[in-house]
Amino acid sequence: MNREVILKLLKSPAQWIEERTGVVAFSAPLLFHHVPRSAKWWYVFGSATLMFFTIQIVTGICLGTMYAPSASNAWESLRFIDEEIPFGWMLRALHGWSSSAMVVMMAIHMLQVFMHGSFKFPRELNWITGVFLLLTVLALAFTGQVMRWDQDAYWGLGIGAAIVDRVPVFGDQMRALMLGGPIIGGETLNRFFALHVFILPGAAIALVGLHMTLIIKNGISEMPKPGEIVVPSTYREGFEERMKKTGVPFFPDAVQRDMVFCGVCLLLLVFLAAYYGPFGPGGMPDPTLINTNPRPDYPFMWIFGAVSLLPPASETAIMLVAPVVGIVILVAVPFLANSGERAPSRRPGMMLLAVVVVMAIVALTWEGVTSPWSPVMDGWSALPTPTQFVKGRTPLQMQGAVVFQFAQCRNCHELGGFGGKRGPALDEVATRMSPDQLIRQVQQGGGNMPAFGKNLNSAQMTAIVDFLSTLHPENEADSAIPGAQLPLPIKSPLTMNTVSSGAETPAGIHSR
Amino acid sequence: MSDNTKGETKKEGCVGCGCGGGGGGRPAAVPQDARRGFMFKIGAGLLGIGGALAAVPIVGYIVGPARSRYRNQWVDLGATTAFPSGQTRFATFLNPIRQPTDGDAAKTACWVRCVEAGKFQVFAINCAHLGCPVRWFEQSKLFMCPCHGGVYYQDGSRAAGPPPRGLFEYKWKVESGKLLIDAGRLPGLEESV
Numbered sequence: 078m079n080r081e082v083i084l085k086l087l088k089s090p091a092q093w094i095e096e097r098t099g100v101v102a103f104s105a106p107l108l109f110h111h112v113p114r115s116a117k118w119w120y121v122f123g124s125a126t127l128m129f130f131t132i133q134i135v136t137g138i139c140l141g142t143m144y145a146p147s148a149s150n151a152w153e154s155l156r157f158i159d160e161e162i163p164f165g166w167m168l169r170a171l172h173g174w175s176s177s178a179m180v181v182m183m184a185i186h187m188l189q190v191f192m193h194g195s196f197k198f199p200r201e202l203n204w205i206t207g208v209f210l211l212l213t214v215l216a217l218a219f220t221g222q223v224m225r226w227d228q229d230a231y232w233g234l235g236i237g238a239a240i241v242d243r244v245p246v247f248g249d250q251m252r253a254l255m256l257g258g259p260i261i262g263g264e265t266l267n268r269f270f271a272l273h274v275f276i277l278p279g280a281a282i283a284l285v286g287l288h289m290t291l292i293i294k295n296g297i298s299e300m301p302k303p304g305e306i307v308v309p310s311t312y313r314e315g316f317e318e319r320m321k322k323t324g325v326p327f328f329p330d331a332v333q334r335d336m337v338f339c340g341v342c343l344l345l346l347v348f349l350a351a352y353y354g355p356f357g358p359g360g361m362p363d364p365t366l367i368n369t370n371p372r373p374d375y376p377f378m379w380i381f382g383a384v385s386l387l388p389p390a391s392e393t394a395i396m397l398v399a400p401v402v403g404i405v406i407l408v409a410v411p412f413l414a415n416s417g418e419r420a421p422s423r424r425p426g427m428m429l430l431a432v433v434v435v436m437a438i439v440a441l442t443w444e445g446v447t448s449p450w451s452p453v454m455d456g457w458s459a460l461p462t463p464t465q466f467v468k469g470r471t472p473l474q475m476q477g478a479v480v481f482q483f484a485q486c487r488n489c490h491e492l493g494g495f496g497g498k499r500g501p502a503l504d505e506v507a508t509r510m511s512p513d514q515l516i517r518q519v520q521q522g523g524g525n526m527p528a529f530g531k532n533l534n535s536a537q538m539t540a541i542v543d544f545l546s547t548l549h550p551e552n553e554a555d556s557a558i559p560g561a562q563l564p565l566p567i568k569s570p571l572t573m574n575t576v577s578s579g580a581e582t583p584a585g586i587h588s589r
Numbered sequence: 590m591s592d593n594t595k596g597e598t599k600k601e602g603c604v605g606c607g608c609g610g611g612g613g614g615r616p617a618a619v620p621q622d623a624r625r626g627f628m629f630k631i632g633a634g635l636l637g638i639g640g641a642l643a644a645v646p647i648v649g650y651i652v653g654p655a656r657s658r659y660r661n662q663w664v665d666l667g668a669t670t671a672f673p674s675g676q677t678r679f680a681t682f683l684n685p686i687r688q689p690t691d692g693d694a695a696k697t698a699c700w701v702r703c704v705e706a707g708k709f710q711v712f713a714i715n716c717a718h719l720g721c722p723v724r725w726f727e728q729s730k731l732f733m734c735p736c737h738g739g740v741y742y743q744d745g746s747r748a749a750g751p752p753p754r755g756l757f758e759y760k761w762k763v764e765s766g767k768l769l770i771d772a773g774r775l776p777g778l779e780e781s782v
Contacts, residue, residue, distance in 0.1 A: 147690045147692070148690050148691050148692040148693075148694050149689075149690050149691065149692030149693075150692065151692075231694065232720070232721055232722065232736075235715065235719070235720035235721065235775075236719040236720055236721065236736070238720060238775065238777070239715075239718070239719040239720040239777060239778070240719065242777035242778055243778055248777070248778075249777065250655040250656075251655070252775075252777060253654045253655040254651075254652060254654060254655040256654070256775070257654045258654045258659065258686070258688070259654075259659040259686055259773060259774040259775060260684055260686055260687070260691075260694070260695075260697075260773075260774065260775045261694055261775060262684075262687060262688055262690075262691035262694045262695060263688045263689070263690030263691040263692065263694065264654065264688060264690075265694075266690075267690075361693060362692070362693055362694055363693035363694075363696055364693070364694065364696055364697060364698060364714070364722070365681040365696045365697065365698040367679075367698055367714060367722035367723075367724060368724070369722065369735070370735045371721055371735070371736060384719065384737070385736075385737040385738075385751070387751075389751045389752075389753060392751065393753075450737055450738040450750075451735055451736065451737065451738050452733045452734075452735065452738055452740075454724060454733065454735050457726075457728075483728050484728055484729045485726050485728060485729040485731065485733075486729075488726075488733065489738075499738050522748070522749070525749045525750065526749060527729075527731055527740050527742065527748035527749050528748070529729065531730070532728075532729050532730040532731075
């Protein structure tokens with residue numbers, strides 16, 4: 078047989094299929110559409126997001142073959158996948174790490190689109206489908222955290238339920254709808270399972286399809302150049318002309334960079350998954366095991382931080398209204414700035430906004446991770462008192478150091494860099510407060526400190542204040558008022574009031 | 590595109606009548622259009638009614654949990670002697686509102702404070718801020734929350750932090766030497782336990 082015959086034989090089945098399906102005709106524009114020559118490394122993040130999404134679908138289906146979506150054995154089934162199923166742990170690790178990677182890539186992609194003004198005419202709907210994709214992916218991340226069905230999942234749901242419960246009038250019904258009943262239980266997990274494996278992935282696939290269709294329809298935006306202004310009435314003609322003249326086909330020209338970047342991302346993903354392993358599951362989902370410290374996954378850490386830092390008086394309003402306002406603003410972006418300059422150098426206000434938003438999210442995430450507002454629950458029993466604070470002290474002062482630990486002061490106050498950060502560090506408290514002020518603060522609390530007046534007897538109070546009065550830099554005197562004795566033990570509320578009336582809490586101490 | 594147009598042209602006037610496009614001398618166009626419009630309306634009507642009937646169970650199934658009134662029940666926490674006067678003790682019970690698939694999630698914890706013999710306060714485990722489990726510290730007589738730092742005094746009143754109110758309290762009663770609480774629903778701001 079000669080070459081032509083072989084080629085013909087190979088070609089004819091392909092032709093047969095193409096005649097009946099039109100698959101090549103359908104996908105040709107996807108592959109060969111012209112993209113700007115200037116589209117270089119900035120344009121790879123969307124592809125990487127899509128790659129991670131594909132990995133989520135594949136690994137998700139695999140995990141679906143073993144995961145038991147039932148509150149009574151979901152946790153055990155995850156342990157079983159991790160420990161007994163060949164590569165089970167790796168599948169869970171890939172699914173977990175790829176989920177985080179998808180959120181990160183999506184955020185970078187969105188930031189790039191925002192900074193390059195690519196959302197302007199005619200790509201408004203590209204941006205809006207992207208916003209809904211972001212929301213869908215975040216919802217997938219949250220429901221995925223619930224699938225772990227460990228203590229973090231249980232109490233995370235509790236936090237979600239408590240927020241929903243604050244909705245005026247319908248809060249109770251909405252909470253029941255979310256939880257599938259009046260408690261966090263079996264129906265809750267199954268509701269979130271249906272969301273995580275049916276509804277949200279379906280929505281995401283549909284949105285990805287729409288997003289891609291819009292990319293083909295409107296083309297990839299060019300790199301912004303100062304002075305190249307978007308004018309809606311003439312933009313399309315100019316763009317199509319430029320693509321014909323200077324554009325390059327997506328395949329095989331532009332796709333090279335996407336392939337290289339996605340390849341690096343994929344290798345990194347496999348490394349992270351293999352080296353660090355799967356996320357959880359954490360402690361058993363038994364709500365009577367209360368020695369737990371619930372924390373959300375990283376994509377939600379900034380929300381956890383924000384919720385903790387809101388002023389209590391307005392937190393309900395902010396928690397309920399802020400997400401709606403945020404989504405409305407995101408959707409409105411392409412309508413607020415539909416034409417004009419795209420170059421970052423010509424849009425300093427927008428750049429500042431992007432920087433502020435990114436910094437706010439990073440800062441709130443950091444706050445969430447360190448959560449200085451959380452008491453260190455075992456600070457009083459687990460942390461040693463640094464020797465410099467007890468060396469050379471009198472027995473009474475030593476007794477005070479014991480009371481200081483015993484009364485759980487350390488859960489909220491640092492000594493020598495260890496302890497809670499809820500209240501101020503007390504290493505040098507004697508330089509800020511006199512013994513009278515110390516007594517008042519411990520007795521009555523204030524700022525953001527509980528009153529210990531009823532919980533410490535007068536001997537303990539004397540000891541603790543005597544100890545606190547010694548907390549100052551070396552070579553400085555104790556904070557006792559010159560020439561005065563330490564106050565006598567306080568016996569009645571009357572004395573307490575007398576003591577307190579004269580001394581004001583210094584500014585900055587114990588304020589939230 | 591052009592193929593379709595040709596096809597339609599060929600069959601013009603006889604869509605679906607089965608006469609093979611010959612016409613057969615019948616006045617084709619007008620009655621066919623009328624019949625098609627009628628069929629469309631019937632079809633839309635049937636689908637509408639059928640859809641509505643099918644939607645009732647679907648919507649009812651999904652929103653059912655929000656509508657049904659789950660009732661709290663009296664739950665036995667054990668003999669009152671297990672709760673010494675002046676102390677606050679940890680207690681657990683199986684939630685009376687539970688489903689077969691709840692697993693451990695049906696277990697519930699609470700804090701029982703015996704103010705004096707025969708007088709109790711029973712606090713929900715959930716912080717009034719965002720529902721995390723509060724822990725009791727006997728030495729300082731405080732409840733502390735690990736999430737956002739809510740702190741409560743031994744009587745459940747708010748001491749510090751973001752909670753908008755004190756701890757949620759269960760109704761309690763003592764019957765034949767046993768402490769009973771009225772429990773079930775997850776406590777929340779809209780409706781306490």
